[in-house]
Amino acid sequence: MLNRRAFLAGSASLAATGLAAAQPSPAPTTIELASLRGSINAAEYGLAPGTLDDQSHAFSRMLERAAASEAPVFLPPGTYLVSNIKLPPKVRLAGVPGATRILYGGDGYLLMAENAQHIELTGLVLDGANRWIADYAQGLGDFRRVAHLVVDNCQVIGSGSNGLALETVSGRIERSIISGAAEAGLYSVEAGRLQITGNSVLDCANGGILVHRWQAADDFTMVTGNRVERIAARRGGTGPYGNGINVFRADKVIVSANSVADCAFSAIRANSSGDININNNICVRSGETAIYAEFAFQGAVISANTVDGAANGIHVVNYNEGGRLAVVSGNIVRNLLTSGPYPSDPPGFGVGISVEADTTVVGNVVEAAPLYGIMLGWGLYMRNVTATSNVVREVGTGFAVSVVEGSGSAVITDNVVEGAKAGAIVGYRWSDPVTADLARSGGADYRHLTVERNHVS
Template structure:
């Protein structure tokens, strides 16, 4: 099959045929040449229906007169397929205002051997501004489906991405990632990263992410629906995330992130994980609100307090979330060991408010306030807890301080007074607990149960101030 192009008044059209389609059509050597011709003539390029086999395509300032590219097809009628191993299928390098829409890009599982964050489709460079990649299908990439790197800025929207290592990866780039459908991904769904901790301002909204594996292993680096690392001021809203090996949404050292109004179902580990992973990689100012979480190993975790080489996650608000069906799940690690999730609904450590959440059917505590000495300035108010064996558990470690529990309703908890009962460690309405290195367990008072403050009048005990709660087993 030979490629032919035809120049119209305001459009360049390309098709492929065994012979000339007729008057005005001229043969062109390959798709790269056709794209260069369209750019040089400052015309949009339309691909007519068919499957176009091609090697790598580069859009840069040294070709096509340095002009922008508009490449499009009638949606679902054109496939551009990579014919051999290459650094990429399409790379836009420092060319502004590029528009690509309506095309199926098939990596045909060829090796993608580009440097850095390798991807089938790449938008690269600080002059790659205002790009739009929309209404396309991207599939069968041994690396990432769509990549934006090196301060590229644009929009990735209304696409379908499947059978890739990672679906979409934006690093050191501000991207609006909206209304995409991603499925069957080896390592992660959508990643927004920056090289250092700082502001970014990307938006991840309205996407559906389904079936994310962690083929590359790790302890949480892979297996996530949406992963934000170091990038601050990122808004994650109205996404549907299903069937992930680790988290639906994971923020590491990502300041001022908004995680709002997402639906998360069937996560093996923590559904929404807000974490300061290491010294110097803190997280501050997160808002986690209005999310619906069903079936996970832990609902929402705001983790780390600057102890043991960790960073500090603080100034967070966890509010108005609906959490149900949280279980103890075994997580296998690369060294052959396994870790069991705690089955808690919400767990926080430092300078965080937990308010107005609805939590039901957890295997562990509905709400955990602090972890031993990592417990400072925490509030749990106005939460509704149903049919959880343990309602609100808090740390009474000597280093714990300023924990307020007020105006909560706890119904259907385990009311156990015999410390020898095997269910005692996970019981009580509002009780203290400790982490023994492998599990969280309700504290004891010698051979007797510790005090349950579920129906206590306003009082203070150690770090705890409690009152105005209602508890019914």
């Protein structure tokens, strides 16, 4: 046996050769800690991973017993075939990431919790096996009125409905993979300060991450650092489905630092959601408008996003429905198309940035927008808009601004426009161009316009 001096000498020798660095001692994982600190082992309740028998009864009995003593439960690696597991008010269930699989047996639902205090799922694979889920269950994991929910380092795959469905839930969903859901990957309604962070939501049929409310109210959900890819719209429509991140009636939501690609409609769509922040996201190959703030919203900050490939870039619209008050700044929008998932209403697809009321558009770069680079107003629906210090190049029309009688004021100053085929700044009556290039002639004939110091080439 080595004495302490010999051990330290040996360690120093290993460090000198680099072997010590190559063979670090890993810190205990959450799973290991759970298994060490008085957790209940599934084997003690007759659960046998890998058996073809339904183990629902033993599984439920184990959770009830653990809840009574508030002990965590550790599930060894393997597959556990269960259905209709009603979670008790307090559950701490942990497994080995990627190796502990809870497989849905196809009878009703997999996991459901109602009026719970603390539900914590860690290191589990929840596998729906693409089986039918009862109509009364909203997802493979269905959580309703849960004071604190944690889903961490899990996989949720093959749900016949939503992957995870949350109703009036607080807590966090993080570091998890949700894929192959027949509806949305993650559906949250009436949340209370929920965190959705660092997840991958992939290959879902009708939506990625949905943050909804039944009536407009403060929600305070944070959707940050997620990867959302390949979201379809199998239910069809013109926008309710097929969005990577969809915020509906939920106020004061942050959508930041997400990577969203290949969505049938929008990468990020905020409908009737006030005081929303959409910042620092990457949105690639969106089928319709990449980033939307629409309908009855008041207050939107859309900044520092990258949009590459979409039918439209960024729309902040629907002043006719009360949509107003926004900042659109520091975004890159490029490589837009004139086609989308349905026949477009006027003016058509291919618009880089579109705004309507009480909005400033500053410091953006728009490139390769075949219809308009930046669109200010739509007919009568324009009030108090400014467009300053933007770069617009290789577009159809650089700036399309409403000159319909009764429209509000617009300021277009200090922009750079290059390669605008139909004019740098053109006045429109709805979809029809009706002025010469205002960048060259000025807007003196239109008292509601200020057009100054724009550079055109």
